[in-house]
Amino acid sequence: xxxxxxxxxxxxxxxxxxxxxxxxxxxxxxxxxxxxxxxxxxxxxxxxxxxxxxxxxxxxxxxxxxxxxxxxxxxxxxxxxxxxxxxxxxxxxxxxxxxxxxxxxxxxxxxxxxxxxxxxxxxxxxxxxxxxxxxxxxxxxxxxxxxxxxxxxxxxxxxxxxxxxxxxxxxxxxxxxxxxxxxxxxxxxxxxxxxxxxxxxxxxxxxxxxxxxxxxxxxxxxxxxxxxxxxxxxxxxxxxxxxxxxxxxx
Amino acid sequence: xxxxxxxxxxxxxxxxxxxxxxxxxxxxxxxxxxxxxxxxxxxxxxxxxxxxxxxxxxxxxxxxxxxxxxxxxxxxxxxxxxxxxxxxxxxxxxxxxxxxxxxxxxxxxxxxxxxxxxxxxxxxxxxxxxxxxxxxxxxxxxxxxxxxxxxxxxxxxxxxxxxxxxxxxxxxxxxxxxxxxxxxxxxxxxxxxxxxxxxxxxxxxxxxxxxxxxxxxxxxxxxxx
Numbered sequence: 001x002x003x004x005x006x007x008x009x010x011x012x013x014x015x016x017x018x019x020x021x022x023x024x025x026x027x028x029x030x031x032x033x034x035x036x037x038x039x040x041x042x043x044x045x046x047x048x049x050x051x052x053x054x055x056x057x058x059x060x061x062x063x064x065x066x067x068x069x070x071x072x073x074x075x076x077x078x079x080x081x082x083x084x085x086x087x088x089x090x091x092x093x094x095x096x097x098x099x100x101x102x103x104x105x106x107x108x109x110x111x112x113x114x115x116x117x118x119x120x121x122x123x124x125x126x127x128x129x130x131x132x133x134x135x136x137x138x139x140x141x142x143x144x145x146x147x148x149x150x151x152x153x154x155x156x157x158x159x160x161x162x163x164x165x166x167x168x169x170x171x172x173x174x175x176x177x178x179x180x181x182x183x184x185x186x187x188x189x190x191x192x193x194x195x196x197x198x199x200x201x202x203x204x205x206x207x208x209x210x211x212x213x214x215x216x217x218x219x220x221x222x223x224x225x226x227x228x229x230x231x232x233x234x235x236x237x238x239x240x241x242x243x244x245x246x247x248x249x250x
Numbered sequence: 251x252x253x254x255x256x257x258x259x260x261x262x263x264x265x266x267x268x269x270x271x272x273x274x275x276x277x278x279x280x281x282x283x284x285x286x287x288x289x290x291x292x293x294x295x296x297x298x299x300x301x302x303x304x305x306x307x308x309x310x311x312x313x314x315x316x317x318x319x320x321x322x323x324x325x326x327x328x329x330x331x332x333x334x335x336x337x338x339x340x341x342x343x344x345x346x347x348x349x350x351x352x353x354x355x356x357x358x359x360x361x362x363x364x365x366x367x368x369x370x371x372x373x374x375x376x377x378x379x380x381x382x383x384x385x386x387x388x389x390x391x392x393x394x395x396x397x398x399x400x401x402x403x404x405x406x407x408x409x410x411x412x413x414x415x416x417x418x419x420x421x422x423x424x425x426x427x428x429x430x431x432x433x434x435x436x437x438x439x440x441x442x443x444x445x446x447x448x449x450x451x452x453x454x455x456x457x458x459x460x461x462x463x464x465x466x467x468x469x470x471x472x473x474x475x
Contacts, residue, residue: 115342
């Protein structure tokens with residue numbers, strides 16, 4: 001793992017200052033100020049088009065900011081993106097997996113891309129597949145997997161290299177109740193294991209139940225940001241409606 | 251810390267080969283297209299023996315290039331469909347290694363189709379197609395247009411009209427490769443004096459080196475959002 005250039009405890013793990021991202025002339029993020037501290041589980045809520053996915057793409061270095069600064073682990077993006085990559089695990093709408101390979105083959109492939117040693121790979125892959133409940137399906141092709149299994153394997157892929165930060169972009173999309181409950185457990189385990197989690201979601205009750213902090217992104221700015229301990233699903237729903245209607249009316 | 255360049259390239263190549271061995275999607279569709287094309291050309295030119303002999307190298311190269319666009323489109327689209335390209339881009343690897351990994355895989359599939367075509371053309375056109383210099387020119391020409399094709403397919407697979415767009419943008423850029431390859435192949439098949447045609451493989455070699463260098467330098471910008 002790459003060491004941070006600053007003292008980790010003193011620096012927010014993710015820190016955006018006056019961050020702007022525009023596609024052509026259309027601004028998506030408008031001078032966004034937002035920080036995520038080490039060990040937090042932040043749920044980032046917001047209507048479609050608010051800029052949640054755009055923010056995650058910026059944090060993992062898939063996109064370049066138009067203006068402003070973005071630091072992850074003290075490293076500035078996109079200039080020092082190479083140092084950040086090994087610290088991030090991403091679970092997206094898409095599985096980021098190869099359907100013609102088995103679960104095991106997919107994980108072996110990604111372990112090589114992350115330069116994990118053969119010994120670590122041999123130990124880590126069965127361990128993580130068992131952790132996500134896919135130990136018995138390790139050698140089945142990914143194209144035979146249900147949406148829930150795909151999402152669990154995506155989490156396994158994202159955690160394979162033991163990243164500090166787990167980014168999740170609407171991970172509950174398309175999951176039934178059972179699969180969602182399994183995902184809840186996996187995320188709780190990841191958070192209890194000391195990982196910093198930033199998750200975008202439209203599922204307000206789940207955000208209130210799982211996260212340690214809830215932020216609402218609306219029209220490219222943070223319109224609400226509070227610890228989740230002060231919230232329950234009904235209160236959060238009321239706040240969400242108020243905040244998003246207020247910012248859309250501007 | 252970045253993953254070593256060569257390890258990344260080999261990992262991507264190995265993954266592409268494994269996926270293709272399992273699905274046989276790419277090579278099957280490329281080979282089928284290529285066989286049908288040369289068969290159609292063979293029937294179309296059947297009555298005119300002279301035209302047939304003159305056109306043989308053109309038939310070979312047009313077929314190989316168009317077959318390769320099928321493979322290039324599928325190969326790069328496969329990386330986009332499930333977001334696999336994003337997965338590669340967020341891993342600690344050199345972006346140029348992604349280019350070379352995909353290039354080597356595409357090269358293997360296209361060369362395989364080219365090699366399968368030669369004996370078939372030998373039968374259909376009654377010409378000695380399996381000669382060391384033909385194989386060398388096939389390899390050199392394939393490196394040239396597959397390197398350009400891999401770079402351009404990375405761009406076109408992000409567009410809606412990706413299937414039709416790749417040949418349109420690739421052909422003008424790959425033209426120097428095609429011209430040199432066709433001229434060299436014609437001269438070899440006509441058993442011309444070595445000194446008269448050695449210029450064409452040399453030109454191919456130079457164009458390959460330039461294209462590879464340019465693609466290596468440009469890939470990082472092409473892959474950026």
